[in-house]
Amino acid sequence: MCLKKTSLLFLFLSLLLLSAHLLSAQVLWAKHLSEEALVTPEAYTYLLLEEARKKPDPESLELIGKAIKVSPDDPAPYFELFDRTFSLHPQKFFHSLNYLFKGISAYTKSFWWFFNLTGILSGAVLTALVLIPIIIALSRLPLDIPLMAHEIEENTRAAGYLLVLLPSVLGPYYFLAAICFLSLMHLKGRPRYAGYLLLFVLIFTPLLSAYMKAYLSVSSSPEVKAAVAVNEGRSNVYATEVLRGKAEDPLRFSYALALQREGRLRAAAEEYRKLLNSGRDPRVYINLGNCYAGMRRLDKAIEMYNESIKIKPLPSAYYNLSMLAREKLDFVAGDRYFQQASDMDFDRIAQFRELRNDLKKLALMEETLSERELLSFALGWGMNNLKPLSVTGPLLLTVFSFLLIAVLFVTRESSSMASRCQKCGKLYCTACERRIPRVGMCTECFRSMISFESNPAERIDTIVKTHNYLKRRRRILSVLSFTVPGLTLFYGGRMFSGLFFSFMFLFSAAALVFSQIFTFNIQPYKHNWLTSLLFLMLVFFYLSGNLYAIRRLRKGWL
Ligand SMILES: [Zn+2]
Numbered sequence: 001m002c003l004k005k006t007s008l009l010f011l012f013l014s015l016l017l018l019s020a021h022l023l024s025a026q027v028l029w030a031k032h033l034s035e036e037a038l039v040t041p042e043a044y045t046y047l048l049l050e051e052a053r054k055k056p057d058p059e060s061l062e063l064i065g066k067a068i069k070v071s072p073d074d075p076a077p078y079f080e081l082f083d084r085t086f087s088l089h090p091q092k093f094f095h096s097l098n099y100l101f102k103g104i105s106a107y108t109k110s111f112w113w114f115f116n117l118t119g120i121l122s123g124a125v126l127t128a129l130v131l132i133p134i135i136i137a138l139s140r141l142p143l144d145i146p147l148m149a150h151e152i153e154e155n156t157r158a159a160g161y162l163l164v165l166l167p168s169v170l171g172p173y174y175f176l177a178a179i180c181f182l183s184l185m186h187l188k189g190r191p192r193y194a195g196y197l198l199l200f201v202l203i204f205t206p207l208l209s210a211y212m213k214a215y216l217s218v219s220s221s222p223e224v225k226a227a228v229a230v231n232e233g234r235s236n237v238y239a240t241e242v243l244r245g246k247a248e249d250p251l252r253f254s255y256a257l258a259l260q261r262e263g264r265l266r267a268a269a270e271e272y273r274k275l276l277n278s279g280r281d282p283r284v285y286i287n288l289g290n291c292y293a294g295m296r297r298l299d300k301a302i303e304m305y306n307e308s309i310k311i312k313p314l315p316s317a318y319y320n321l322s323m324l325a326r327e328k329l330d331f332v333a334g335d336r337y338f339q340q341a342s343d344m345d346f347d348r349i350a351q352f353r354e355l356r357n358d359l360k361k362l363a364l365m366e367e368t369l370s371e372r373e374l375l376s377f378a379l380g381w382g383m384n385n386l387k388p389l390s391v392t393g394p395l396l397l398t399v400f401s402f403l404l405i406a407v408l409f410v411t412r413e414s415s416s417m418a419s420r421c422q423k424c425g426k427l428y429c430t431a432c433e434r435r436i437p438r439v440g441m442c443t444e445c446f447r448s449m450i451s452f453e454s455n456p457a458e459r460i461d462t463i464v465k466t467h468n469y470l471k472r473r474r475r476i477l478s479v480l481s482f483t484v485p486g487l488t489l490f491y492g493g494r495m496f497s498g499l500f501f502s503f504m505f506l507f508s509a510a511a512l513v514f515s516q517i518f519t520f521n522i523q524p525y526k527h528n529w530l531t532s533l534l535f536l537m538l539v540f541f542y543l544s545g546n547l548y549a550i551r552r553l554r555k556g557w558l
């Protein structure tokens with residue numbers, strides 16, 4: 001590409017980025033929070049951010065900084081800071097970009113942001129995989145149905161291929177696989193491999209849709225919501241109501257933790273003791289020790305910490321031991337335990353001490369469930385009704401897809417397939433033309449090409465026919481090249497590039513829509529950075545996919 005074109009493209013893209021940014025700056029804000037919500041860090045962060053929006057610059061940045069301190073694992077304040085500091089000035093630009101990256105990396109530490117992201121991505125992949133077979137069928141079947149009709153006319157046994165449509169009664173994915181198979185049956189050579197690839201990838205659609213179901217049910221599950229709120233230190237009130245008497249260990253652990261934080265130490269200790277019957281987890285011992293310490297049963301607490309160290313030494317156990325030793329005025333042991341704790345995880349100890357600097361009260365470290373544990377629990381919770389052996393499940397569809405791939409492979413050089421003449425569009429097969437030239441055209445066109453002795457009127461007739469056929473085809477292709485990228489390429493038999501462009505385009509479009517919808521439990525915030533990025537991707541793949549097709553069309557390669 002020449003310099004001028006490149007700079008124009010760059011200018012265009014930066015204008016797009018700017019407009020997308022301006023659009024995204026209008027965050028949807030909820031009206032007002034109820035009174036009791038004001039005590040949670042989540043609500044406090046929200047109020048700080050809302051306050052920051054009303055204030056002029058230096059003051060608002062300070063408020064956002066405060067919000068980050070209150071909930072450092074929440075992506076929202078970082079995004080707010082990015083919005084506030086965004087500028088095209090080169091130095092400031094990278095500075096604000098840094099906040100954007102911090103916000104994005106906070107996704108891994110914040111359950112709901114991350115969970116929503118997985119929903120957006122898998123939903124978009126599923127949508128693209130469902131739409132691609134439909135697009136291929138729309139572009140290929142108008143060409144291939146006449147070929148099939150010709151084959152059936154010559155030999156009724158050819159109608160047997162239509163039997164692949166029968167399993168469609170079992171579910172929509174069987175139908176998608178079947179129309180893929182029918183639309184790819186007449187391709188030869190390399191494009192046929194795209195068919196194998198597509199049929200193989202379709203195997204994953206039942207899994208993706210099972211994930212989507214699980215994602216949606218978890219997103220609206222009060223139990224998971226309450227457990228996450230407790231373990232992320234955001235709210236306990238909800239959990240003490242919702243999680244009472246649950247059977248699953250992570251939910252019981254979260255319930256006990258909520259009780260403990262609400263000061264109901266006796267009930268919390270009871271729950272922890274019950275949990276120890278189903279498995280020895282050092283974290284349960286530590287939290288139980290904290291309950292005892294809160295009830296001033298210091299010796300019992302020390303016993304619990306030591307018990308946890310026997311299973312797996314955690315820095316929190318040593319830290320709490322050091323606190324209790326100091327409480328009992330044994331400063332030597334206190335210092336030794338403290339040293340052990342900070343040797344194990346200095347950052348965590350330092351962060352904890354900074355947040356809990358009111359040293360008048362006995363501040364003990366507690367253990368929570370990790371983001372990964374919560375995530376795998378939530379998915380297990382949502383996926384527990386997935387039946388791999390059912391007809392809509394992944395197993396049977398896998399068998400069906402591999403069967404179709406095998407048939408495609410076996411028939412790859414079948415001579416009974418009808419062909420279309422590349423010159424005049426006439427259909428022919430081995431049954432109606434005895435000697436088929438191997439250059440992809442009918443005998444008539446081939447003869448007029450090689451023999452100059454044939455009748456001039458006949459030759460002109462062929463040339464006119466050829467001209468009209470190619471003109472019509474080119475017109476269809478150029479109209480198609482303004483629709484979904486890849487459609488033109490499928491029509492022209494370029495399957496691999498068609499798959500690439502249509503997938504990228506459909507994926508971006510679907511993810512763009514989902515990024516605005518899938519904001520469960522993170523409202524009023526939205527994934528605005530993702531929406532902007534996807535919008536750029538959407539425009540990029542629309543333009544590049546269609547320009548790619550148009551250029552090939554001009555050069556006569558389609
Ligand atoms: Zn012909």
Ligand SMILES: [Zn+2]
Pocket residue numbers: 150154418427428429430431432433
């Ligand atoms: Zn024929």
